[in-house]
Amino acid sequence: MKKLFKIKRQDSPEGQNYWEEFEMVLPVGATLIQVLEQIRLRPITVNQQAVNPVAWDSCCHQAICGSCAMTVNGRPVLACSTVVEDLPEPVVVEPLSSFGVMRDLVVTFDGARQVAFLDGARQAAPLRNVTPTPCIDCNVCMEACPQYGNSDYVGPKVLYQMAEGLKQGLETRLATSVIKSLMNEGGVDDCQNAQNCVQVCPQKLPLTESIAYLKREVAIQAFKELFR
Amino acid sequence: MSPQPHIIVVGAGISGMMSALTLLEEGVNVTLLSFSKKGKSDGLSTRFGFSASGKEDEILAHQQETLSAGEFLVNTTFVSEMVKNAFSLGQKLQKWGVPFACEEDGSFQHFLGEGQKQSRTLHAGLTTGFYITKTLEARLKAYEADGLLKHDEEWEFLSLIKNSHGRACGLVAQSRKNFEIKSFAFDAAIFCTGGIGGLFQTTTQPAHACGVAVSRLWQEGALLANPEFIQWHPFCLEHAGQYIGMGGLARKENARFFVTRAGKPFYLFEELYPAYKNSLPSLVALRTLKKYFKTEDLGCQADFSSARKDFFKEGGALLGSLNSGRPFFVKPAVTYWPGGLWVDQTMQTSLAGVFAAGECQYQGHGANALEDNILLSSLFSGVKAAKGAAAYIAAEGVSDSISQKIQNDEEARQRNIQDEFLNRSGRENPWALFSDLKQDLSDGLGLVRDLRKLQTTQSKVLELKEKCDQVFIPDKNIHANDSYLMARAIKDMVLLGQGLIAASIARKESRGWHYRSDFPRGDDDHFMKISRVVYDEKQGPVVGYEDVGDWQNKLSVA
Numbered sequence: 001m002k003k004l005f006k007i008k009r010q011d012s013p014e015g016q017n018y019w020e021e022f023e024m025v026l027p028v029g030a031t032l033i034q035v036l037e038q039i040r041l042r043p044i045t046v047n048q049q050a051v052n053p054v055a056w057d058s059c060c061h062q063a064i065c066g067s068c069a070m071t072v073n074g075r076p077v078l079a080c081s082t083v084v085e086d087l088p089e090p091v092v093v094e095p096l097s098s099f100g101v102m103r104d105l106v107v108t109f110d111g112a113r114q115v116a117f118l119d120g121a122r123q124a125a126p127l128r129n130v131t132p133t134p135c136i137d138c139n140v141c142m143e144a145c146p147q148y149g150n151s152d153y154v155g156p157k158v159l160y161q162m163a164e165g166l167k168q169g170l171e172t173r174l175a176t177s178v179i180k181s182l183m184n185e186g187g188v189d190d191c192q193n194a195q196n197c198v199q200v201c202p203q204k205l206p207l208t209e210s211i212a213y214l215k216r217e218v219a220i221q222a223f224k225e226l227f228r
Numbered sequence: 229m230s231p232q233p234h235i236i237v238v239g240a241g242i243s244g245m246m247s248a249l250t251l252l253e254e255g256v257n258v259t260l261l262s263f264s265k266k267g268k269s270d271g272l273s274t275r276f277g278f279s280a281s282g283k284e285d286e287i288l289a290h291q292q293e294t295l296s297a298g299e300f301l302v303n304t305t306f307v308s309e310m311v312k313n314a315f316s317l318g319q320k321l322q323k324w325g326v327p328f329a330c331e332e333d334g335s336f337q338h339f340l341g342e343g344q345k346q347s348r349t350l351h352a353g354l355t356t357g358f359y360i361t362k363t364l365e366a367r368l369k370a371y372e373a374d375g376l377l378k379h380d381e382e383w384e385f386l387s388l389i390k391n392s393h394g395r396a397c398g399l400v401a402q403s404r405k406n407f408e409i410k411s412f413a414f415d416a417a418i419f420c421t422g423g424i425g426g427l428f429q430t431t432t433q434p435a436h437a438c439g440v441a442v443s444r445l446w447q448e449g450a451l452l453a454n455p456e457f458i459q460w461h462p463f464c465l466e467h468a469g470q471y472i473g474m475g476g477l478a479r480k481e482n483a484r485f486f487v488t489r490a491g492k493p494f495y496l497f498e499e500l501y502p503a504y505k506n507s508l509p510s511l512v513a514l515r516t517l518k519k520y521f522k523t524e525d526l527g528c529q530a531d532f533s534s535a536r537k538d539f540f541k542e543g544g545a546l547l548g549s550l551n552s553g554r555p556f557f558v559k560p561a562v563t564y565w566p567g568g569l570w571v572d573q574t575m576q577t578s579l580a581g582v583f584a585a586g587e588c589q590y591q592g593h594g595a596n597a598l599e600d601n602i603l604l605s606s607l608f609s610g611v612k613a614a615k616g617a618a619a620y621i622a623a624e625g626v627s628d629s630i631s632q633k634i635q636n637d638e639e640a641r642q643r644n645i646q647d648e649f650l651n652r653s654g655r656e657n658p659w660a661l662f663s664d665l666k667q668d669l670s671d672g673l674g675l676v677r678d679l680r681k682l683q684t685t686q687s688k689v690l691e692l693k694e695k696c697d698q699v700f701i702p703d704k705n706i707h708a709n710d711s712y713l714m715a716r717a718i719k720d721m722v723l724l725g726q727g728l729i730a731a732s733i734a735r736k737e738s739r740g741w742h743y744r745s746d747f748p749r750g751d752d753d754h755f756m757k758i759s760r761v762v763y764d765e766k767q768g769p770v771v772g773y774e775d776v777g778d779w780q781n782k783l784s785v786a
Binding site for chain 2: 011012013029030031033034037040041050052053055057058059060061062063064065066067080081083102103104106108130131132133134136137202203204
């Protein structure tokens with residue numbers, strides 16, 4: 001099977017991006033990771049020009065570590081579980097656009113805002129002993145969200161994790177301060193209900209249900225404060 | 229006031245995180261240095277269970293099974309402590325947040341583990357390793373936010389710095405993000421750098437699990453123990469070149485394995501091993517399949533129709549796709565390295581001040597690891613190495629601060645090596661060499677070995693070693709340049725491969741995962757011994773042996 005790939009490249013965090021095309025001969029069932037591995041062995045473009053291998057991130061290749069998220073034909077996916085066979089050509093591969101590019105398809109998830117948000121909640125609640133969620137931290141939902149990156153919105157992944165933490169039953173006092181932090185700018189109210197997140201999540205997590213749960217909790221809290 | 233001891237943990241997988249947490253609980257300053265980004269490690273995809281029982285007779289059975297599976301090439305004290313501490317470790321993890329499956333009364337639900345006749349294995353969801361990793365990671369983040377832990381991610385270990393007495397008191401590492409070369413001083417270091425599955429073509433481990441740090445320590449004088457044993461897992465699902473171990477899940481969900489005979493399914497393990505059925509030891513399963521097929525392709529069919537309804541729903545992106553209910557094909561892949569760095573009773577390697585834990589050390593398993601002991605030994609060795617390192621500093625004192633000059637000199641030496649690499653005019657693509665190495669090691673160190681194969685592989689690996697000096701790096705970019713890191717690391721991988729082959733050639737018998745068709749029987753008189761491999765710059769690997777002592781009595785040791 002022959003397939004044409006158009007890959008967005010960038011040499012450094014400050015650099016300009018540019019496109020390069022690679023034509024690959026692939027076995028049936030090949031994933032995007034295998035395409036990138038092949039380019040590494042023979043980094044030659046469709047115009048027979050020798051170039052630097054494409055840089056990307058990966059770890060488990062089993063869709064459970066969440067390292068290899070990138071955008072393929074406009075949709076955020078995990079490269080390791082994306083079979084390229086049926087994708088329309090040229091297959092356009094780009095880094096996640098809501099994050100800073102380190103190089104080519106490698107992005108840095110700075111997440112200072114998310115950390116601050118979670119830490120606000122953490123200081124309120126003893127999050128040391130919390131059952132982890134099945135979220136693999138791949139950021140695919142963050143990329144798909146039209147709000148994330150355009151505002152201070154903390155993003156679906158973080159809200160999901162906070163909702164699951166709350167559901168584990170915190171003391172009322174602690175739960176209240178976690179919910180209050182969600183009422184700040186960038187919190188649940190910034191979700192505009194586009195529902196993209198839940199459609200792209202590789203783990204098929206009920207992200208929108210979690211956000212709806214938080215919205216309800218926030219509304220109840222606001223109501224309480226009104227009549228205090 | 230004496231200065232605060234400072235320990236560096238290299239590697240942030242399950243054992244590295246456990247080491248760091250143990251030290252933090254005891255109030256020791258820790259820096260965690262990891263090759264991968266935070267929370268991205270091999271443990272995430274570990275689907276084995278966690279063997280732990282609180283009952284006296286079961287602890288004894290657990291110990292006996294562990295020792296006999298490993299054919300005694302273990303540190304008996306380590307195994308004995310490990311099985312005794314397993315239950316309390318499980319309780320601790322549960323308290324921290326690992327969602328182990330429980331009975332209605334709140335006690336642990338026990339599943340059948342590999343090679344177990346009695347159920348004593350814990351599982352959390354479908355991927356126990358995932359939940360353990362995430363739980364430890366969340367706990368570390370809390371320490372980090374409180375300023376008690378520093379976690380530097382995406383650094384590759386390059387070399388050690390020793391003081392005039394030969395005690396290691398610093399290391400030099402290179403940032404994967406931007407090529408920065410930097411030294412880190414310490415009073416003791418714990419290496420938790422994982423396995424070597426990445427050196428083989430078919431593996432359940434990530435591609436970067438190639439033993440580079442282990443090889444570099446070995447070349448600096450650390451000993452390797454039992455490196456010839458490479459563990460396979462018979463029931464792996466192939467997904468585009470990556471292998472997913474299904475055995476742990478199969479045992480948990482009572483799945484069945486069969487081969488087709490005369491057009492009908494034949495459940496061979498249930499027929500041949502009624503005491504174990506499908507939870508039989510992997511080694512026995514593969515030998516049985518081999519006897520049955522007499523070919524290299526030792527696959528069989530996995531039937532998960534007995535699995536709970538939620539099984540496929542919980543299985544995430546890849547396992548969810550198996551939801552048709554039809555049996556699927558599974559075959560063997562490398563899953564673990566029971567050998568590794570030699571360590572003493574305190575988990576110290578043969579280098580003063582350097583400790584090791586997790587898969588990169590040899591102690592808990594011997595010739596064959598029981599799969600449900602793997603998470604256990606990673607966690608327990610992490611705790612033990614942390615305690616060992618803290619005790620070492622208490623006894624030996626903090627290291628006399630190495631002069632800034634020594635640190636600067638080593639940094640400068642590493643920068644020179646880097647410049648030399650970048651200016652090379654060779655023609656070998658490092659990724660092509662890596663691919664050749666995987667092919668060669670898979671051929672020579674497969675499930676069935678013999679002298680001819682091993683010697684062929686040995687000479688191929690020697691050729692590769694020469695080619696490593698001809699490696700060319702067209703890509704001079706300082707950002708996220710994995711090609712450069714591979715170009716530097718490939719020779720270390722090749723040397724380690726040489727060590728594995730030398731130990732394999734020297735062990736003229738069959739034991740555990742080391743099967744020689746030219747010596748198909750075990751030879752207890754000569755080889756009931758732990759192999760120890762020294763690196764000699766002139767001669768290459770030199771193989772010696774360590775007695776395991778009075779092994780007959782080991783079965784009765786409680």
